[in-house]
Structures are given as C-alpha cells and as structure tokens.
Amino acid sequence: MRVIVALSLLFVLLTPLAAGQGFTVSxxxxxxxFKRVRVDVFFDAPPEAGSLQFLVDGNAHSRVEISADSSEGxxxxxxxxxxxxxxxxxxxxxxxxxxxxDESGIPWAFIVAQEGAAIxxxxxxxxxxxxxxxxxxxxxxxxVESVELTVxxxxxxxxxxxxxxxxxLYAIGSIVLSLIVLFGWLRxxxxxxxxxxxxxxxxxxVLALAVLSFYPVAxxxxxxxxxxxxxxxxxxxxxxxxxxxxxxxxxGFLRVMIFTLVWTVVNVLFHVGVxxxxxLLLQQKIRGKMAYRTMLLLPWAIPSYISVLVxxxxxxxxxxxxxxxxxxxxxxxxxxxxxxxVILVNIWLGVPFMMMSISGALQSIPEDLHEAAKVEGxxxxxxxxxxxxxxLKPTVMPLALMGFIWTFNMFNVIYLLTSGGPNLSTGPGExxxxxxxxxxxxxxxxxxxxxxxxxVVIFIMLMVFSWSLIxxxxxxxxxx
Amino acid sequence: xxKNSTRRDEAFSETRPNVANRxxxxxxxxxxxxxxxxxxxxxDVSEETSNSVTxxxxxxxxxxxxxxxxxxETFLSTVDEWMETNPGIEVKxxxxxxxxAVNTYRVAALGGQAPDLMRFSNDQLGSxxxxxxxxxxxxxDLRPWLSPVQREIWDSVALQSMRxxxxxxxxxxxxxxVSLFYNKALFDEEGMEYPNDGWTTADMLDAAxxxxxxxxxxxxxxxxxxxxxxxxxxxxxxxxxxxSGVPNLDGEGSAQAMEFWLSLELExxxxxxxxxxxxxxxxxVEGRAAMIIDGPWQWPTYEKAKIDIGQALLPIxxxxxxxxxxxxxxxxxxxxxxxxxxxxxVALALYLSSEEVQKVAAxxxxxxxxxxxxxxxxxxxxxxxxxGFIAQAKEGFPAPTSRAMTKxxxxxxxxxxxxxxxxxxxxxxxxxxxEDLIAELES
Numbered sequence: 001m002r003v004i005v006a007l008s009l010l011f012v013l014l015t016p017l018a019a020g021q022g023f024t025v026s027x028x029x030x031x032x033x034f035k036r037v038r039v040d041v042f043f044d045a046p047p048e049a050g051s052l053q054f055l056v057d058g059n060a061h062s063r064v065e066i067s068a069d070s071s072e073g074x075x076x077x078x079x080x081x082x083x084x085x086x087x088x089x090x091x092x093x094x095x096x097x098x099x100x101x102d103e104s105g106i107p108w109a110f111i112v113a114q115e116g117a118a119i120x121x122x123x124x125x126x127x128x129x130x131x132x133x134x135x136x137x138x139x140x141x142x143x144v145e146s147v148e149l150t151v152x153x154x155x156x157x158x159x160x161x162x163x164x165x166x167x168x169l170y171a172i173g174s175i176v177l178s179l180i181v182l183f184g185w186l187r188x189x190x191x192x193x194x195x196x197x198x199x200x201x202x203x204x205x206v207l208a209l210a211v212l213s214f215y216p217v218a219x220x221x222x223x224x225x226x227x228x229x230x231x232x233x234x235x236x237x238x239x240x241x242x243x244x245x246x247x248x249x250x251x252g253f254l255r256v257m258i259f260t261l262v263w264t265v266v267n268v269l270f271h272v273g274v275x276x277x278x279x280l281l282l283q284q285k286i287r288g289k290m291a292y293r294t295m296l297l298l299p300w301a302i303p304s305y306i307s308v309l310v311x312x313x314x315x316x317x318x319x320x321x322x323x324x325x326x327x328x329x330x331x332x333x334x335x336x337x338x339x340x341x342v343i344l345v346n347i348w349l350g351v352p353f354m355m356m357s358i359s360g361a362l363q364s365i366p367e368d369l370h371e372a373a374k375v376e377g378x379x380x381x382x383x384x385x386x387x388x389x390x391x392l393k394p395t396v397m398p399l400a401l402m403g404f405i406w407t408f409n410m411f412n413v414i415y416l417l418t419s420g421g422p423n424l425s426t427g428p429g430e431x432x433x434x435x436x437x438x439x440x441x442x443x444x445x446x447x448x449x450x451x452x453x454x455x456v457v458i459f460i461m462l463m464v465f466s467w468s469l470i471x472x473x474x475x476x477x478x479x480x
Numbered sequence: 481x482x483k484n485s486t487r488r489d490e491a492f493s494e495t496r497p498n499v500a501n502r503x504x505x506x507x508x509x510x511x512x513x514x515x516x517x518x519x520x521x522x523x524d525v526s527e528e529t530s531n532s533v534t535x536x537x538x539x540x541x542x543x544x545x546x547x548x549x550x551x552x553e554t555f556l557s558t559v560d561e562w563m564e565t566n567p568g569i570e571v572k573x574x575x576x577x578x579x580x581a582v583n584t585y586r587v588a589a590l591g592g593q594a595p596d597l598m599r600f601s602n603d604q605l606g607s608x609x610x611x612x613x614x615x616x617x618x619x620x621d622l623r624p625w626l627s628p629v630q631r632e633i634w635d636s637v638a639l640q641s642m643r644x645x646x647x648x649x650x651x652x653x654x655x656x657x658v659s660l661f662y663n664k665a666l667f668d669e670e671g672m673e674y675p676n677d678g679w680t681t682a683d684m685l686d687a688a689x690x691x692x693x694x695x696x697x698x699x700x701x702x703x704x705x706x707x708x709x710x711x712x713x714x715x716x717x718x719x720x721x722x723x724s725g726v727p728n729l730d731g732e733g734s735a736q737a738m739e740f741w742l743s744l745e746l747e748x749x750x751x752x753x754x755x756x757x758x759x760x761x762x763x764x765v766e767g768r769a770a771m772i773i774d775g776p777w778q779w780p781t782y783e784k785a786k787i788d789i790g791q792a793l794l795p796i797x798x799x800x801x802x803x804x805x806x807x808x809x810x811x812x813x814x815x816x817x818x819x820x821x822x823x824x825x826v827a828l829a830l831y832l833s834s835e836e837v838q839k840v841a842a843x844x845x846x847x848x849x850x851x852x853x854x855x856x857x858x859x860x861x862x863x864x865x866x867x868g869f870i871a872q873a874k875e876g877f878p879a880p881t882s883r884a885m886t887k888x889x890x891x892x893x894x895x896x897x898x899x900x901x902x903x904x905x906x907x908x909x910x911x912x913x914x915e916d917l918i919a920e921l922e923s
Contacts, residue, residue: 035624062628080646083623104636105628125627160616160818163592233590234614317754330754333901423894424903426916443583444890446611 022047025136027151032122036084037151040093041136043117050140052109054123056132064099064107064119066138071110074100084124092116126153164234171219175210179203217459223452230446243453252427252437260408260433263343267407270347272400275354276392280384282355283362300352308416311345315417335430338418342431346413354399361395362388401469405462409435434458537821538570539828540595542585544578550780554844555832562831569824582607589618594816596825597832600650602641602810602881603889609644610883620815621647625826633835637878638850641810644881650812651833652850654841656775657806658708659872660684660795664788666691666770675771675792681715681740682798684771688750691770698750700760700769703742704900706892707807708773713737714877715797715804720888727884727917729892730910733800738899738906746900776846776869791868793875808876810850842866848873884921891917 024042032038041052047066054061064086079085079098086107087096092115099107099119111117126132129152137146183206187199224243228236247253282293299307314320315331322328331337365388373383414420414436420429428437434454441451541559545552552575559571574595576584582604588594590613600608611618626648631639638652660675667674672687688698701708710720716733728734745751752759761778763769765785773794782789794804813829815822831837838849839857846866854860861867879885895913898904904912 033624056627059627060629083621083646083648084628104632123627124624125630157822159820161614163590164614230586230612231610232612232615235612316759318752318759328753332754333897421893422897422901424898424901425894426891426920 022145023136023138023147025147025149027134027149030154032153032155034155034157035126035128035153036122036124036155037126037134037153038120038122039134039136039151041119041121042092043111046114046117047111047138048140048142050138052119053137053139054121055135055137056123056126058133058135061123061125062107062121064109064121065102066109066111066119068111071100071108074102074108074110076100084122086119086121089118089120090114090116093118093120096120123151126151128153128155128157168215172211172215175214175218176207179206179210220452220455220459223449224456226449226452228448228452230448233448236449239449243450244457246450247453247457250427251425252432255430256428256432256434256437259339259431262339263346263433264404264407266343267346267350267410268400268403271350271354271403271407272358272396274347275351276358276396278351278355279358279362280388282359296355297352299349300356304349304412305416307349308345308413311341311348312417315341332418333422335422335424338422338431342414342417345417346407346410349413350403350407354403357395357399358392361392365391401466404465408433408462409458411435411439415439536568536570537824538572539597539821539825541571541573541828542576542581542595542598543573544576544581544599546578546777547575551777551841551845551847554841558832558837558840559828562828566824566827569828571828586611586618589613589816589818592818594618594818596816596819596821597813597829598816599653599811600814601879602650602812603879603885605642605644605649605812605814606881606883607886609647609649609881617647617817619647619649620817620819620822621649622651622815622826622829623648625822630830633851633853634833635850635852635855638810638812641878641881642812650814651829652810652812653833653838654847655808655810655850655873656777656848657808657869657873657876658711658773658775658794659806659869660771660792661764661774661782662771662790662792663764663767663769664790665767666696667790674790675795677793679792679795680798681712681795681804684795685744685748685750688744688771689748692750695768697752697763697769699744699771699773700755700763701741701744701751701773702756702760703745703751704893704896705757706889706896709737709741709892709896711773711794711804711806711876712741712797714806715794715800715802716740717800717802721880721884725882725884727888727914727921729888729895729914729917730907734910735905735907736799738896738910742896742900742906776848776865779846779865791865791872793868793872803875806872806876807879808873809879884917887917887920891920 022044024044026040026042028038039054049067049069050065052064052066054063062084076098079087082101082105086099086109088099088109088111089096090112099109101107107121109119123134131150131152133148134151135146135148137144180203183199183203190199223236225238225240226236227239227242278296282289282296286292316322317328317330321331329337331341369387369391370383373387378386410433414431414433418429418431420432420436420440422431423429428440432440435458438451438454438458441447441454543552543555545555556573559573563569563571576598578601581598581600585594585598585600585608589611605619608618634652635655638655639648642648642650642652662675664674667687670691672690675684675687684699690698692698713720713734716737718731718734718737719728722728722731745753745755752763755763760769760772760774761781764772764774764782764787767785767787779789794806796803813832815825815829819825833850835849835851835853838847838851839854839860841847842849842854842860843863846863846869848866848869849855849860855870861870891913894916895904895906895909898909898912899906
C-alpha cells in the first residue's frame with residue numbers, strides 16, 4: 001500500500017501538467033477514489049463553444065460540451081449524484097461549481113467569456129493501479145487541440161472483512177471448557193464411586209450438544225437484547241428489554257399466541273386420539289390388516305412438502321375438495337376456513353407417527369393380562385380402561401410431550417399451505433403461528449433482534465410447559 | 481449377578497486410568513487453544529482486487545432463469561461463448577429460484593459465500609441494497625467500473641432503475657411488464673374480433689362476459705396480485721408514490737381501480753373464484769381462458785402448449801380515458817462486494833448485458849432488451865410479439881428501486897384481502913395500508 005502511494009505521489013510530481021495549445025491539464029489519481037482520477041483543465045483564454053473529449057488508452061471515455069449560452073433548462077445535479085462528477089470554475093480553480101447536465105446526463109459547461117475558465121472532472125472506469133494514457137481533445141469549429149498524459153488511479157479496492165470467527169470460537173471454546181471443568185469436577189467428586197467413568201462416555205455427546213445447541217441458544221438470547229437488524233449487521237447495540245416490550249405490546253401478539261396454542265393443542269389431541277384409535281383398531285384381528293397399515297402409513301412415507309402441496313391443490317376452489325362438496329369455496333381467503341384447513345392437513349400428516357408408536361406399545365402389553373381379565377369376565381371397555389390405557393401411558397405421555405413441541409414449532413405445513421395468510425392486518429397473518437411469524441420477521445423485515453426476542457419467548461414457553469409436565473411427574477413417572 | 485458386576489466395576493476402577501485421562505484432557509485443551517489461536521487473526525483484512533482477467537480464475541454465477549427453459553439455454557450458450565474468448569476464466573453457473581433470489585443471496589453473502597455474479601430484478605435490489613454487514617454493502621457499486629461512454633448504451637430509465645441511493649448495483653439486461661394475452665381460437669369460435677389497441681375496459685368486460693360459459697373463462701387474472709393491479713391503478717389515475725416519494729396507495733382513483741378489479745370475480749363472475757397466478761396459467765394452457773394478463777416470460781410456455789396466442793396493449797380505462805399502465809420491471813447483473821475476481825466479473829457482466837447478447841436473447845426468447853439502439857432494430861421489430869411488448873413497456877411506468885417499493889408487496893395484499901372479503905371498503909383498506917406503510921418506513 002505504502003509503495004503504491006509513494007509511486008503515485010512520485011508520478012503526480014513527475015507529470016503534474018501537460019500543456020496543449022490552448023489549455024493545460026493536470027491529474028491526480030489519489031483524491032478521486034477507486035478506479036477514478038481527477039483531471040483539471042485550465043484554459044489559457046476563454047474557450048470557444050466546443051466539445052472536450054476524453055479518451056483512455058485510445059477508447060472514447062466521456063465528453064463535456066462547452067457553451068457560452070444560458071444554462072436555462074439544464075439541471076445542475078448535486079455533487080455525488082453522478083459518480084463522474086464535473087465542476088466548472090471561472091476563477092482559475094479557486095472556486096468550483098457543479099456542472100450542468102442535459103437529459104441524457106451529458107455534462108455541459110456554461111463558461112462565461114472571461115479569463116480563468118477551468119473544468120474539473122473525476123473520470124471513472126480507469127484501470128486500478130495501472131497506468132493509462134489519457135488523451136484530452138478540444139474540438140471547436142476552428143479545429144482540434146489534443147493533450148496526452150499518463151494517469152494512475154491509485155486507490156485500491158477494499159473487500160468487506162471476512163465473517164468474524166474469533167468471537168464465535170471464543171464463545172464455543174468457553175462453553176466447551178466450562179463443560180470440561182464441570183465434568184472434571186463431577187469426576188473428582190465421584191472419585192470414590194464406581195460409576196465415575198460413565199462421565200467420559202457422556203462427554204462427547206455433551207460437547208456436541210454444547211456446540212450445536214447451547215451456543216445457538218445462548219447467542220439467540222444475547223441477540224434478543226440488541227437492536228440487531230440486517231441493515232446494520234455487526235453494529236448492533238444493547239437495547240435492554242426493548243425487543244420484549246415490542247413483542248408483548250405488539251398488536252398481533254395475542255392473536256398469534258392464541259392461534260399457536262389452538263393449533264398445537266388441537267393437533268396433539270387429534271394425533272394421539274386418532275392415532276391411538278387406529279392403533280387399537282389395527283390391533284384387532286381383521287382382514288387385510290397389512291394393507292390398512294400400509295395405507296395409513298402413506299402420509300408419513302411421503303415427504304411432507306409434497307403432501308402439503310398436493311393438499312394445497314385439493315383445497316383450491318377448483319380442486320378436488322370443492323368438486324367433491326359441489327362448492328367453489330376459497331379456503332385460503334376465509335379466516336376460519338384457512339385455520340381449519342391448516343389444522344386438518346397437519347392432523348393428517350401427524351397421525352401415522354402416533355399410530356405406529358402406539359401400535360408398538362400395544363404389542364408390548366402382555367396378552368396374559370387380557371386373557372386373565374377375560375377369564376374373570378371383565379368387559380372389553382373395562383379392559384381398555386384398566387389394562388390397555390394405563391399400560392400405554394408410559395409411551396403416550398413422552399410422545400405427547402414430543403408431539404407438543406414438534407407441533408408448536410411446525411413450520412412446513414403453514415409456510416407451504418398459506419404462508420401465514422390471509423393477512424387482514426399488519427403483523428402476523430391469520431394462520432401464522434409463532435415460528436412462521438419469526439421467519440417473516442427475519443426474512444421480510446430483517447429485524448433480527450426482534451425475531452430473537454420472539455424466539456426466546458417461544459423457548460421459554462416450551463421450557464415452562466416441559467418443565468411443569470416433568471415436575472408434575474406425569475412424563476417421568478409414566479416413563480418409569 | 482449383581483455382585484459380579486460390582487466386582488468388575490471395582491476392578492476396572494483399580495486400573496489407574498488417571499494418567500490416560502489427564503493426557504486426553506491436555507490434548508483436548510491444547511487442540512482447542514491451537515484452534516482458537518489459528519482463527520484469531522486480524523479480521524480487518526483489506527485485499528486488493530486482482531485486475532487481471534487473463535489468469536486462471538473461476539467465476540460463480542447464480543442465474544435465476546427457469547431451469548430447462550429456452551431463456552436458460554440461451555444464457556448458457558452465451559456464457560460458453562464468453563468462456564471461449566476468455567480461456568483463462570472458468571464460469572460455473574448455478575441455477576437459483578428467482579423468487580428466492582434475495583434470501584438465497586443474503587444468506588450466502590452474510591456467510592461469506594456469495595457468488596461473483598447474480599441476476600436480480602430492480603425490486604429485489606431494493607431489498608438487498610439496504611443490508612449492511614459490518615458497514616459493508618452486499619453488492620458492488622458499479623459506477624467506478626464504467627466510463628460514461630460505456631453507460632450510454634443502455635436505456636437511461638433502465639440504468640436508473642439499477643441504482644439505489646446513487647449506487648449502481650447492476651448492469652441492466654432486460655425489462656418486462658404485463659400485457660393482454662388472448663386465445664385467438666376462442667375468439668374465432670364465437671366470431672368475435674380480437675382485442676385491439678383501441679379497446680376500453682368496457683370492451684374487455686363485454687368480451688369477457690360473452691366468452692364466459694361452461695368451463696370456459698372469459699378473463700383469468702389473479703385478483704389478489706398487486707403487480708397486475710398496478711396497471712389498472714395507473715389507468716384510474718392512481719400512483720404508488722407521490723412525486724416526492726411518499727407512499728400514495730390511497731390516492732385518487734386507487735379505490736375505484738381496486739373495486740373494478742375485484743368486481744371481475746365478485747360481481748361479474750367472469751374470473752373464477754380464488755384465481756392465483758398458477759391457476760391463471762393453467763386456465764390459459766388448458767385453452768379454457770380467452771384472456772389473461774401476463775408477461776413475456778410466460779410466452780414460451782403458452783407456445784409450447786400449442787395455444788394460438790395474440791397480444792394486445794392493456795385497454796384504456798373507460799371512466800378516465802387513460803390507458804392501463806403496467807409497472808415495468810428491470811433485471812440486471814450484479815457483482816458481489818466480496819468477489820475476489822471483480823474485474824473478471826465486471827467483464828462478464830458487461831458482456832451479458834451487451835447489445836450483442838441482448839439482441840440474441842430478444843430474438844431467441846423474446847426477452848425485451850434495454851438498449852436504446854435495439855428499440856429501433858428492424859430485425860427485432862419485425863417480430864410482432866416483441867414489438868407488441870416493447871410498445872406495452874413504453875406505456876408503462878418504471879418500478880421504483882427502493883425499500884418502500886418492496887414493502888408495498890407486504891401491505892397491499894392485506895388491503896386487497898380485506899377489500900375482497902368485504903371486511904373493509906376498498907378506500908378504507910387502502911388508507912389503512914398506506915398509513916401502515918408510512919409508519920413502517922418512518923420507524
């Protein structure tokens with residue numbers, strides 16, 4: 001860099017001026033900027049009307065029309081509006097005024113017939129750090145005068161800095177080191193016990209969790225207390241709880257929260273209820289059980305985005321469902337219709353998993369119990385209530401908890417089916433759930449800090465729900 | 481059994497694994513420190529871009545042409561030709577979905593993985609331009625790279641549409657706007673005259689009503705699509721922004737434009753319920769729709785479907801006497817700010833947006849050029865369809881390249897949805913959308 005600056009300085013000193021028959025030219029390759037040079041043309045006498053042409057390495061570059069007429073009807077854009085700015089001077093360069101331009105952007109210098117006329121132009125498109133031959137020709141009715149000089153645009157390009165890895169590695173490193181210390185301490189604490197080596201087996205998994213889960217969560221929480229926005233990434237500042245205030249005071253908060261809960265609860269209830277009922281049915285001795293089982297597994301076997309797009313077509317006003325109902329309803333426009341539609345599709349998608357899981361659990365219930373109950377004359381209903389359901393509980397409760405978390409954060413169905421619409425007001429759409437709304441905040445609004453705050457709210461809600469369920473003993477008790 | 485197990489555990493604990501464990505931990509810690517120190521270099525690295533286009537380099541280009549389309553085929557052959565004349569440069573073309581272009585590019589660029597070149601529309605530029613990563617924009621300002629003479633070849637409106645707050649973010653390569661397409665066979669069957677340039681909205685409505693029966697659709701338009709509605713809005717005297725750039729969604733004529741637009745489905749029943757862009761295309765491809773409002777990019781699809789298509793200027797609005805004026809969007813080639821091979825990338829972008837390449841694209845794919853000299857090129861004007869689209873574009877208004885324009889696509893659909901459902905009148909819905917838009921821009 002220093003060498004380039006020194007060279008260019010030397011260059012400017014060596015070739016400051018080039019004189020033509022009626023004008024003198026000087027150039028400066030440093031002040032104008034990347035791939036630009038500044039050229040000053042000083043006229044020895046008031047110039048005639050004509051055209052001042054610039055050629056770089058023999059190729060036409062630009063021109064300035066010179067006129068003594070009135071500038072009326074010509075615009076005089078502010079400096080900076082055009083990158084190749086030009087100025088005129090009537091006092092040998094003591095003061096400079098932005099040049100006028102015609103409708104095509106061609107610069108026009110309206111020079112009063114007096115001594116000291118000059119034109120200054122910042123020429124663009126020059127090769128960076130390479131000498132170029134600049135030819136300046138002044139054509140008038142009486143002839144052409146030319147001057148040549150070598151110019152050098154010495155300003156270098158500056159690439160954006162690479163993504164900063166150091167803070168990320170520091171953060172991950174700190175988490176990993178803390179875990180190593182924690183595990184070391186636990187191992188020391190358990191030094192006299194027989195299971196201390198177990199910690200070593202767990203460590204790799206915990207380290208992976210630290211990098212893949214703990215760090216993103218910690219970073220998300222940190223981001224939620226900043227004004228991070230994609231218009232100023234890397235310049236975010238701590239803004240306290242402003243994002244959370246905005247979340248809770250936003251017009252759509254209650255609406256999106258209520259629909260998220262309705263969506264989750266209805267889906268999980270139907271997944272478990274319908275999945276369980278189907279599993280019980282398939283447990284019976286019926287003909288073609290395998291065929292039914294295969295059919296019921298289809299929604300699970302097909303990639304969800306394909307299923308959802310097929311459903312989207314079927315719910316269209318000209319789709320199969322309207323054809324079947326003999327209507328032309330637009331399920332995507334009505335609020336209730338759209339909400340019902342997304343819930344129905346997700347129920348359809350989620351039932352097979354529950355059915356298979358419950359089916360497996362049903363097969364693990366010892367047949368002896370049912371046989372003994374039958375011998376005792378217990379009715380089918382009583383066997384279901386007192387044998388099947390209690391023994392299913394250890395499987396169903398963790399499944400329901402998992403289903404709750406999955407459904408709460410289910411993105412695909414809503415995004416592909418309605419994109420959160422219909423949108424009847426600003427903020428979340430009528431079928432948006434928290435997770436789809438967060439997506440919009442990031443990718444449409446670029447509001448990263450605010451989106452992080454919404455994500456923290458989701459995280460806390462799920463934590464509280466899971467914790468209370470575990471603490472209440474319903475899941476752990478069931479699982480043991 | 482239990483006893484044995486306990487004894488085994490005890491025996492295991494007596495094997496003194498402390499030395500081995502300590503060694504493992506120290507290796508882990510050392511590796512971690514080495515890893516950290518290796519990555520803690522100076523982030524403020526300023527690199528000088530190589531200006532040489534002759535060294536062996538690879539340029540990554542993300543094209544947003546439809547995969548396997550005629551446009552993509554033409555584009556790829558153009559790139560091959562350029563590579564032949566620039567043997568030191570390998571161009572790797574990767575297709576990306578046009579509608580996801582902004583997000584795809586943003587994610588890649590923020591991760592330092594942006595392609596060297598990507599094709600964007602000017603409204604997409606309005607979304608990307610404001611993004612700053614540690615103070616640096618994601619796209620290169622191309623003004624320093626071009627001389628005024630180089631810039632002069634492009635239509636000044638197209639060139640201006642590639643600018644955002646002064647920066648020139650792309651080199652214009654094409655323009656497009658919607659126009660009226662019609663199925664000649666359906667008009668012939670009813671013995672009706674084809675739409676012509678003197679048509680009014682009343683003529684269009686009348687024809688559509690006559691052509692709507694059974695499964696046949698008189699006119700198919702996506703009623704909740706703001707982009708197509710813009711044309712009717714300007715025909716009613718509405719504008720998206722005032723002269724000073726303030727949003728003006730509820731200006732004079734806009735409510736009437738929206739009422740007429742929605743009435744085609746809700747009142748007159750000539751547009752099928754819930755028609756969106758995909759169903760509109762299907763209606764036309766299946767030969768069911770007599771008229772649609774669509775752009776030249778779909779022309780090859782309809783030709784492939786063996787539809788005998790005609791194209792006419794959008795009609796004149798009966799009430800105002802103004803012609804429906806579509807929004808003209810421009811596309812151009814942008815260079816990544818982080819490209820290590822900018823000189824080569826600019827050279828390629830200049831070639832891809834050159835007169836020669838635009839003429840080939842216009843001839844092969846009917847892509848509308850943005851070069852002044854091609855507007856009057858006899859060879860191109862001999863193609864009625866292309867000439868028709870160029871004439872339509874001349875009736876249009878340029879799409880603003882601004883953040884506000886991208887936000888219109890968020891707020892206007894809400895207004896359209898409300899007016900469609902009748903939860904608000906068109907005027908109320910537009911006023912609310914305008915207020916929300918202004919509030920968002922101010923915040």
